[in-house]
Amino acid sequence: MHEMGIALEIVEIASASIPEGMKNIRVEKVNLKVGKLAAIVPESLRFCFEIVVKDTPLSGAQLVIEEVPVVAICNECSAEWTITGPVFTCVKCGSGSIRVISGRELDIVSIEIADP
Secondary structure, three states, X not given: OOXXXXXXXXXXXXXXXXXXXXXXXXXXEXXXXXXXXXXXXXXXXXXXXXXXOOOOOXXXXXXXXXXXXXXXXXOOOOOEEEEOOOOOOOOOOOOOOEEEEEOOOEEEXXXXXXXX
């Protein structure tokens, strides 16, 4: 389960982003964007996150995941569409020459802290 390694990295990055003078703050939420092609199961990542945040500055924090759809653009006709199935051909001209422009993301968007 690679979600455990990802959860550990999220905690490390989020903990490192807390300024030195604010080490006793409480993190309420960590907001992520995860692409549908990132091969991450959101429920598994949340489960792993809950385990790894114990005894860290993120203890009790909620992991909020926004799933990013797979969007492609055709290299032949420039059509852009959201891919919803296993077929990776242009919906307009049928070309197989496409470029995926979103759906592979794994980004920490923001970290929300509690008011002191």
